[in-house]
Amino acid sequence: MIHPGAWLKRLAPQGLLARSLLIIVTPLIVVQLVSTFIFYTSHWDTIAKRLAQGLAGDVGGVIEMMRAFPDPESQLRVMRIAANKMDLDIRFHAGGILPNVPPPKTLGIMEASLYDALGERVQRPFMVDFTSFEREVPIRVQLSDGLLEVFVPRKRLFSSTTYIFVLWMIGTSMLLLGIAIVFMRNQVRSVRKLATAADRFGRGLEVPNFKPEGAIEVRQAAHAFNVMRERLKRQIQQRTEMLAGVSHDLRTPLTRMKLQLAMLGEIEGRADLEEDVHEMERMVEGYLAFARGEGSEAPEPAELGALVEEVAGRFRREGRELDVHVESRITLALRSHALARALSNLIGNAFRYGGHVWVRVVRLDDAVEVIVDDDGPGIPADKREQVFKPFLRLEGSRNIATGGVGLGLTIARDIARGHGGEVVLEDSPLGGLRARLRLPA
Structure with missing residues (x-):
């Protein structure tokens, strides 16, 4: 069974830029989700209820005025006032009967708010058609002497603040993300330069024109790298100079021993002594080669x-x-x-x-x-x-x-x-x- 921490480590990005952006984007997304949830559960719900109650109140007021003034001339005047002042297109069908159609089973926030408001303000059988027209919503109300049909513009039921809010969230998020990417790329670039310089120096290559840049911490690390590089160069140079002196000091007595052996002539044990001298020369060469490390090339x-x-x-x-x-x-x-x-x-x-x-x-x-x-x-x-x-x-x-x-x-x-x-x-x-x-x- 994989531990949750190891599972998250596998999914997490490996690069510094990606991880930094993840640190920035994750809280941003959480804030957006929380804001959207609060908006749709409080603000949007409140706006929907108020718009629906306002419309239902207008429809209920028109119905009451038509009942108070039943003569045809007064009803026509009420319809004209509703069209001019309330933006309602009202048509009355004498003797009309409301179709026996059940309300839809699933309703959105606005549709449910309108059904509740009409049931509270109108208190008569009604039907709302949300699908037949693109720009209007017909509301049909059964009256005692006929069928009242009210055509309502959809803009009276929907608020543009919803789309403005969504566009504002997306736009500001993309803007902030773009700014974050630009700044983080500049910070990561200095870290990459430091890593490249350290890698080149570790392989014995020259690191020309390297200077500290970026954030304060990165500059401190780069300055420490430069100090370390100079110290190592001085140590290598001092070691090479010391080994050159040691090599000379060791080879001089060995050369003198070889000359003395050559002058002794044929004596017992000479071959063994020469072999010992040659062995010492090979050992000294091996030790010096190891200590030198071929670092000057x-x-x-x-x-x-x-x-x-x-x-x-x-x-x-x-x-x-x-x-x-x-x-x-x-x-x-x-x-x-x-x-x-x-x-x-x-x-x-x-x-x-x-x-x-x-x-x-x-x-x-x-x-x-x-x-x-x-x-x-x-x-x-x-x-x-x-x-x-x-x-x-x-x-x-x-x-x-x-x-x-x-x-x-x-x-x-x-x-x-x-x-x-x-x-x-x-x-x-x-x-x-x-x-x-x-x-x-």
């Missing part, structure tokens, strides 16, 4: 398939079996050197544990994926997130040849996230591990 349009083929070519030249399939030509804003390093890490990790590797580039609706499959033993599902931690190796030894430094997947995910994407690990249909690198299209 600017994104430029590049063809992803060509980049994948270039990386695959390096492994083929080493004699590795690698199948590459690119579905279509895909051009994205990429840090080509950084992404090539991420792809090399993923493919190299697959070759480290598998004998054959398959690489596919797939275009989706809102993203592009590079899928790397291998036929190795894979990684248990409960440990797939752990392998992205720096320096963590599932392989127990510290031998770089068998397990690496433990930074390959970490660097690959860091580079992917720098592009606004992600790297996830799954079971491969080929029996090994699948690494899925997703980039926004």
Whole structure:
């Protein structure tokens, strides 16, 4: 059973503009409904009764005057007065008999009010025809000596305030809604610009000419974003400069050690010492590459398939079996050197544990994926997130040849996230591990 709150959340619009308009329109519609209900139950009902009573009083007065002055000349004078002063067209049919027709079963507010008023003021058998004529309503009253027929203009029974009220409600509502849409679009535009700027900065792209605008709260958020961006830039610059010094300081003693080993000549244990030095160099390069994060490279349009083929070519030249399939030509804003390093890490990790590797580039609706499959033993599902931690190796030894430094997947995910994407690990249909690198299209 779906909870009512979840059901309402599904029906509610997702966009800020739509939700803001819903907040404005909902009370407006409620006010309109309440106003309409009050109008039709009080004002319109009162107007209908008063119009019906006025008309019934005129008809009853005409009947009483005709009874008081029964001579033909006086009755004609009464009819002329009714036509000129009361807007009533009266015709008398001597000896006429009212048709025996029952009143309609369903009546509106005006019809019911007129029936009640005629029954109270006339106190004689009568019949009202609301359907035969478009502009007039015939009222037939049975008198003792004949049938009195009164033709009443419909405007005496209906008030134009009803239509004016409805048009006023609709017109003002549309006007207010239009003004609300214009103002809300301007407010939402500033929020969208801030979201776009944050997304571009999160992907490592430049955000030129971004300035705070909109409401005070949005301006505060935009100002905080600018301050955060400048701080991050300074931190990256300071880190890069620091790492350049660290790289120089670490490489200098290693170079000196290599020279000393070369000058020692052939002595016992020299090969082991050289291997240790080379291992230290590889470790230092790996640590520096991880800390540097390739953050200094600017994104430029590049063809992803060509980049994948270039990386695959390096492994083929080493004699590795690698199948590459690119579905279509895909051009994205990429840090080509950084992404090539991420792809090399993923493919190299697959070759480290598998004998054959398959690489596919797939275009989706809102993203592009590079899928790397291998036929190795894979990684248990409960440990797939752990392998992205720096320096963590599932392989127990510290031998770089068998397990690496433990930074390959970490660097690959860091580079992917720098592009606004992600790297996830799954079971491969080929029996090994699948690494899925997703980039926004």
